[in-house]
Amino acid sequence: MTAQIIDGKALAEELRQSFKARVEALAAKGHRPGLVVILVGEDPASEVYVRNKVNGCLAIGMHSEKITYDAAVDQTTVLKKIAELNADPNIHGILVQLPLPKHFDEEAVLEAIAAEKDVDGFHAENVGALAQGNPRFIPCTPYGVMKMFEKGNVDLTGQEAVVIGRSNIVGKPMALLLINAGATVTVCNSRTKDLLAHTRRADILVAAVGKPRFVTADMVKPGAVVIDVGINRLPDGKLCGDVDFDGCKEVAGQITPVPGGVGPMTITMLLANTIEAAERKAGL
Numbered sequence: 001m002t003a004q005i006i007d008g009k010a011l012a013e014e015l016r017q018s019f020k021a022r023v024e025a026l027a028a029k030g031h032r033p034g035l036v037v038i039l040v041g042e043d044p045a046s047e048v049y050v051r052n053k054v055n056g057c058l059a060i061g062m063h064s065e066k067i068t069y070d071a072a073v074d075q076t077t078v079l080k081k082i083a084e085l086n087a088d089p090n091i092h093g094i095l096v097q098l099p100l101p102k103h104f105d106e107e108a109v110l111e112a113i114a115a116e117k118d119v120d121g122f123h124a125e126n127v128g129a130l131a132q133g134n135p136r137f138i139p140c141t142p143y144g145v146m147k148m149f150e151k152g153n154v155d156l157t158g159q160e161a162v163v164i165g166r167s168n169i170v171g172k173p174m175a176l177l178l179i180n181a182g183a184t185v186t187v188c189n190s191r192t193k194d195l196l197a198h199t200r201r202a203d204i205l206v207a208a209v210g211k212p213r214f215v216t217a218d219m220v221k222p223g224a225v226v227i228d229v230g231i232n233r234l235p236d237g238k239l240c241g242d243v244d245f246d247g248c249k250e251v252a253g254q255i256t257p258v259p260g261g262v263g264p265m266t267i268t269m270l271l272a273n274t275i276e277a278a279e280r281k282a283g284l
């Protein structure tokens with residue numbers, strides 16, 4: 001039997017519609033949620049994501065603006081802008097699109113964002129809160145994955161979860177969320193010894209390794225929930241995930257596609273975090 005496909009695009013749309021009432025309630029009290037997205041450089045994929053973030057906000061009645069800098073801009077200029085935005089009462093969320101050009105100290109930039117406006121959840125204070133099981137802002141991609149589990153009635157308690165990938169954006173926060181949800185979590189990477197032995201016993205398998213079709217059908221336990229966080233652009237311009245979807249869907253119980261799986265949920269959870277930031281500031 002082929003796996004049930006978890007439709008991230010449909011869930012993202014459903015959630016976005018549900019956000020509209022919260023945005024209007026805030027706006028009626030003079031607190032229209034506002035997000036600023038900072039983009040440094042001309043990476044074409046980042047330009048698309050940033051545009052989708054800004055448009056996603058506007059579509060549900062939020063305020064949003066993009067600030068762009070040439071790739072050669074110095075870090076001080078960006079830090080100065082972040083300081084201004086930290087002090088702006090109409091801006092509830094600030095996000096710096098990653099990756100940054102090589103001459104930037106990424107950590108210093110992310111730490112410069114006020115923790116209460118860090119809607120990406122990358123500030124050390126927010127990472128610490130998540131690690132302690134008391135999250136303030138959950139990084140958007142793993143947050144989206146958790147919403148998918150919720151929607152699919154996936155009970156994580158006591159389940160064997162394997163995360164392939166250990167990035168700060170996805171792998172690490174994903175592992176923390178799964179731990180907090182009561183799963184038994186193993187974090188692997190592409191060089192893990194006997195990776196197959198780990199993945200084959202996973203009830204929940206999250207691929208965030210950044211290698212096209214890295215997870216093949218033989219690595220999947222029959223009936224497992226397979227979440228593909230990969231977004232790889234192939235030489236022919238097509239997009240593909242870290243999972244060999246056609247092969248794995250014959251073994252898995254549930255699986256996310258690429259595109260149309262986790263990706264659309266990432267931006268949706270950014271909207272959720274920004275609304276949450278505005279609600280906190282408004283005392284709601």
Ligand SMILES: Nc1nc2c(c(=O)[nH]1)N[C@@H](CN(C=O)c1ccc(C(=O)N[C@@H](CCC(=O)O)C(=O)O)cc1)CN2
Pocket residue numbers: 048049095096097098099120140141169231239258259260261262263264265266267
């Ligand atoms: N500051 C941040 N930078 C980056 C993040 C992040 O969460 N915060 N994540 C990624 C990129 N990303 C959001 O920024 C992102 C990636 C993919 C998608 C998405 O909707 N993908 C679609 C396909 C889109 C396409 O055609 O290219 C899908 O999977 O269906 C949204 C957001 C790195 N940087």
